[in-house]
Amino acid sequence: MTQAAPTVDVDPMGGEGQKPPRAQRFTLGSVVVRATVALLCLLWLVPTIGLLVSSFRSEEAVKEDGWWTVFASPLEFSQWTLDSYDSVIFDQGMGSAFLNSIVVTVPATIIPIMIAAFAAYAFTFMRFPGRDLLFILVVGLLVVPLQVAFVPLLRLFSQYELNGTFLAVWLAHAGFGMPLAIYILRNYMASLPHEIIESAAVDGASHFRTFWSLVVPMSVPALAAYAIFQFLWVWNDLLVALLFLGAGENEVVTINLRDLIGDLGQEWHLLTAGAFISMVLPLAVFFALQRYFVRGLTAGSVKG
Template identity: 45%
Template sequence: MTTNPAPPQAFATPTDPGEVTGGRPPGRGRAVEARAERARNKLSSPWASGLAILIAIAWTVPTLGLFVTSFRPVQDIRANGWWNFFAAPRVTLENYREVLFGSETSLAQYVLNSVVVTIPAVIIPISIALLAAYAFAWIDFKGRNILFVAVFALQIVPIQITMIPLLTQYVRWDLAGSFWAVWLSHSIFALPLAIFLLHNFMKDIPPSLVEAARVDGAGHVQIFFRVLMPLLVPAVAAFAIFQFLWVWNDLLVSLVFGSQQQVAPLTVRLAGLAGDRGETWHLLSSGAFVAMIVPVIVFLSLQRYFVRGLLAGSVKG
């Protein structure tokens, strides 16, 4: 007696649970979705919205006070707090006139120095970091992983402990008191983070693009400039904003390596507005808003790249 074989199934039934859930076990997939749903509910709750509003107010009130103070007459500034402005409003532009055009307090030269310091201090580390990140991401050489970890670990080195050795070396090279000392210092301090961010972004680029370029005969230079660079714009812009804001607002590095008047940036002059006896401290608020103009313009112009570039490569699929 013969037994008929079982009829063939029209579709194969997967035996691996990961095939059903796109590579994840079904239980894990449901757990991830449940956690995501709970997070969305918490973030959209009235309590979360109220907390966000309170944080925004607490963050904005000091800036509002600084803004109001910058337009108050010097007698009012020295007599009482900025909140008294709303009881008896008195507005003057004398503070801004003195800060911008005063013979002893003019910030014009220092604004120019800040521009001269900041632009090269952004371009130099980005240029070096792009080349280093490409090597770590796409060139296989001995000790690559160890060297990358060593570069990344440099981020934990405090800036303060490097200043005396650097200043000593700049004196030997006859660079102390020049723009080069400030440019090199900012570039050195920025390189570890720049290499890390750009490396992570490059690793997220599909390898098939690089392999296709190699099949077509492209070398490393052509791959870097014609394949990767157009895709690196968000990451480069994000770090450029980050570095620009850090250098523009920096005081410590400028005081140590560029406190001379011919190279001193805006922050050094703002710190000196109080004077030895505090005679011009009332100009600090108006000077602070003058210093804020350029960073605000830069950030608003490139803000769409900021979050996307900083988060590039931080989450692996």
């Protein structure tokens, strides 16, 4: 399931310059085709648009009638307001939750990549007893549900008073992300030309040097792909944050949003702004780096 197999040299997202005579491949009624695609796109977009539109409406308006009613008079600017954002960011703690999410996500993305890159290098270019067995273990662990970790780790962390700290979450995400990171990076490194690495060794370069000055620069596409993957995963995670970080001073956006839904479930205007703030960074990353993200997905996508 995590095979790199489907990564053909085409951009699966489509786009300019890669459409040979393909447009003529099938010749069913193209009106039907367009209508179906348009309908599906509409279905996919409408819920998100509803959220976005609602987040700029006043509390009364959100609670009174459907968001779609704005389209009757979209240019009536008095109906648009940033009140919900103001209230969510400053009164409901979404602002500080946003910062916390960054504090959690950046190290939880960078640290496992570094550790996994070293390991992937060893799995690819070094020989040592137990190598193949260890790697099979990594492959097997790709599908193990995260839930296995929590009961023992909660106890372990509470012994060292780590529950509720960022360190606990960083370590946990680094551990949980490790199998996929090693798997993706090792598969990529195995496709690099071995001769270059071998000739570096002949020239007397140490493994440490070869790793930093040759293999890491050559592996940038895979590193970036995994980084985006892990970033989105950690940012969007609720389970790990819920159990190891919880609510309070260090809470992240997903926890904050959950509390908005739970405690203030009827405060619809707050929900919309809160949800949108929690989504804005991953959406930006997603649109800016879609190409890398797609590559990461096609390279491997099972996550424990």
